[in-house]
Amino acid sequence: MQKTSASSAHEERSGRPPGDEGAAPQGGPRAPQSSDARDARDARDARGARGRRPRAVVIGSGFGGLAAAVRLGVRGYEVTVVDKLDEPGGRAYVHRQDGFTFDAGPTVITAPFLFEELWQLCGRSMADDIDLRPVTPFYRIRFHDGATFDYTGDAAAMRAEVARLSPGDVEGYERFVKMSEAIFRVGFEELAHVPFGSWKDMARIVPDMVKLESYRTVYGLVSKYVKDDRLRQVLSFHPLLVGGNPFSTTSIYSLIAFLERNWGVHFPIGGTGALVRGLVSLIEGLGGSVRCGAEVRRIAVEGGRARGVELASGERLAADIVVSNADSAWTYRNLVPPEARKRWTDRRIERQRYSMSLFVWYFGTRRQYPDVAHHTILLGPRYKALLEDIFQRHVLADDFSLYLHRPTATDPALAPPGCDAFYVLSPVPNLLSGTDWPATQERYRRSISKLLEATLLPGLDGALASSRLLTPQDFQDRLLSFRGAAFGPEPVLTQSAFFRPHNASEDVEHLYLVGAGTHPGAGLPGVLSSARVLDQVVPDASKFR
Numbered sequence: 001m002q003k004t005s006a007s008s009a010h011e012e013r014s015g016r017p018p019g020d021e022g023a024a025p026q027g028g029p030r031a032p033q034s035s036d037a038r039d040a041r042d043a044r045d046a047r048g049a050r051g052r053r054p055r056a057v058v059i060g061s062g063f064g065g066l067a068a069a070v071r072l073g074v075r076g077y078e079v080t081v082v083d084k085l086d087e088p089g090g091r092a093y094v095h096r097q098d099g100f101t102f103d104a105g106p107t108v109i110t111a112p113f114l115f116e117e118l119w120q121l122c123g124r125s126m127a128d129d130i131d132l133r134p135v136t137p138f139y140r141i142r143f144h145d146g147a148t149f150d151y152t153g154d155a156a157a158m159r160a161e162v163a164r165l166s167p168g169d170v171e172g173y174e175r176f177v178k179m180s181e182a183i184f185r186v187g188f189e190e191l192a193h194v195p196f197g198s199w200k201d202m203a204r205i206v207p208d209m210v211k212l213e214s215y216r217t218v219y220g221l222v223s224k225y226v227k228d229d230r231l232r233q234v235l236s237f238h239p240l241l242v243g244g245n246p247f248s249t250t251s252i253y254s255l256i257a258f259l260e261r262n263w264g265v266h267f268p269i270g271g272t273g274a275l276v277r278g279l280v281s282l283i284e285g286l287g288g289s290v291r292c293g294a295e296v297r298r299i300a301v302e303g304g305r306a307r308g309v310e311l312a313s314g315e316r317l318a319a320d321i322v323v324s325n326a327d328s329a330w331t332y333r334n335l336v337p338p339e340a341r342k343r344w345t346d347r348r349i350e351r352q353r354y355s356m357s358l359f360v361w362y363f364g365t366r367r368q369y370p371d372v373a374h375h376t377i378l379l380g381p382r383y384k385a386l387l388e389d390i391f392q393r394h395v396l397a398d399d400f401s402l403y404l405h406r407p408t409a410t411d412p413a414l415a416p417p418g419c420d421a422f423y424v425l426s427p428v429p430n431l432l433s434g435t436d437w438p439a440t441q442e443r444y445r446r447s448i449s450k451l452l453e454a455t456l457l458p459g460l461d462g463a464l465a466s467s468r469l470l471t472p473q474d475f476q477d478r479l480l481s482f483r484g485a486a487f488g489p490e491p492v493l494t495q496s497a498f499f500r501p502h503n504a505s506e507d508v509e510h511l512y513l514v515g516a517g518t519h520p521g522a523g524l525p526g527v528l529s530s531a532r533v534l535d536q537v538v539p540d541a542s543k544f545r
């Protein structure tokens with residue numbers, strides 16, 4: 001993996017400065033040319049030396065970008081992934097400090113078959129590189145009164161847990177599980193990897209959506225099946241994993257319950273960074289490269305077509321196609337010139353609803369807490385009202401619901417001997433709250449620490465060995481996410497499928513989008529599926545030969 005932007009794969013192979021012909025001039029689009037002349041010049045620029053593979057530049061090395069790079073490499077493209085950060089992974093960046101390994105983002109690995117597929121496309125097996133372990137319970141849910149619920153994939157154990165909480169809801173729970181499977185069969189198997197390029201694609205699925213009651217929210221659907229308030233929370237929190245409010249996210253997202261139940265929840269030995277490194281090695285094995293420390297300032301658009309990218313350093317990379325794995329709102333608003341955008345105007349981008357953000361505290365302890373599960377959800381005193389504060393009112397509340405990650409429960413090597421690695425995550429409003437995070441973060445961290453100390457982690461304050469924070473401000477400044485949203489546009493029905501920024505740009509030819517801000521949406525299954533969609537919308541490499 002290259003870590004500097006000093007040399008370009010394109011430059012090395014073509015013997016001419018990158019982008020000296022292929023990229024748009026700095027002053028904006030050129031005058032229109034005849035399409036024949038343009039096509040001939042495109043072909044020449046893109047091919048350079050005879051027989052060269054067509055070029056693809058992928059902006060961003062999040063899981064969506066890495067998966068897209070693997071797929072394009074397999075299909076014969078010469079792929080360069082560029083990322084502004086100094087290491088790949090995006091939200092799955094790995095922080096190493098004080099002997100601890102902190103995976104910054106995703107920790108609940110579902111749909112392992114989507115990763116396996118990437119290895120298989122390269123003629124390999126994921127098990128050659130990754131030791132993926134099942135995690136159980138999937139989640140230990142701790143209610144505000146201290147009672148707990150172990151959420152697992154074991155049907156009998158789940159029935160027993162539901163009966164313990166609310167005996168009258170067992171039958172309704174079983175029916176909910178069946179409904180979740182029916183939703184999965186349509187929502188995941190038939191829709192997740194399909195490009196929603198036109199109204200017709202949307203119209204085609206309307207009857208199924210009506211049948212599956214997609215007009216209901218996740219909480220609304222769950223409430224139809226079970227009565228107990230705590231059980232409703234247990235069965236409805238999943239949209240929060242992809243940036244959605246259970247009270248406004250379409251019930252299609254109830255499919256996550258079946259996805260987890262059928263394929264389990266997993267965690268790789270070495271942390272999620274092992275998956276990032278594995279994908280980078282697949283890309284390199286296909287002749288592609290990953291360049292870190294290379295921020296894209298602009299996508300070069302000429303005659304309505306993406307021609308390459310221009311880096312913050314001024315270097316240009318010519319390309320036949322450009323794939324943006326950067327935040328979709330940021331891509332259009334900041335990387336595509338305004339004159340090239342008819343649909344994704346600044347006004348439209350500003351009018352979209354954006355997901356919540358996150359406050360994450362990564363910390364290591366000098367002692368271990370063996371009784372704490374790998375994944376714990378600590379529900380606070382308020383559910384609906386807290387979510388309204390976060391999503392609608394955009395105010396930072398004094399109370400919170402938390403997710404606590406203890407990866408050392410599965411892989412003790414992520415911390416020094418006798419220690420534990422953790423992160424605790426609190427869903428918070430995006431930057432529309434106006435919170436001054438640099439001034440607020442320490443006070444907020446302390447109140448979370450106090451709660452953890454009083455509940456699951458006695459003696460925490462005195463045992464701290466390492467600490468770092470991630471705030472909504474960092475989502476904006478470090479990850480270039482519009483309004484500091486952690487998951488792109490909020491996953492409501494009116495911002496899903498056809499209504500989400502398309503995988504094949506509506507505005508710029510040969511520009512494609514993958515990742516959380518495009519179809520189907522956030523979360524690892526979502527972003528890996530967005531890369532799958534590319535197989536249908538990106539032309540065969542032979543078109544450019």
Ligand SMILES: Cc1cc2nc3c(=O)[nH]c(=O)nc-3n(C[C@H](O)[C@H](O)[C@H](O)COP(=O)(O)OP(=O)(O)OC[C@H]3O[C@@H](n4cnc5c(N)ncnc54)[C@H](O)[C@@H]3O)c2cc1C
Pocket residue numbers: 059060061062063064065082083084085088089090091092104105106107108109110241242294295296297325326327358360425478479480486487514515516517521522523524525527
């Ligand atoms: C704390 C946290 C916990 C999560 N937990 C889970 C979980 O347990 N399970 C799950 O499935 N999902 C989880 N998610 C969601 C999941 O991690 C994300 O949806 C997914 O990783 C996003 O991937 P992506 O492909 O959209 O790219 P991202 O990870 O967002 O990466 C985009 C990359 O683009 C780069 N970039 C942006 N602009 C530019 C530019 N101009 N030039 C160059 N590079 C640029 C950025 O540096 C970044 O590396 C979690 C998210 C967070 C933040």
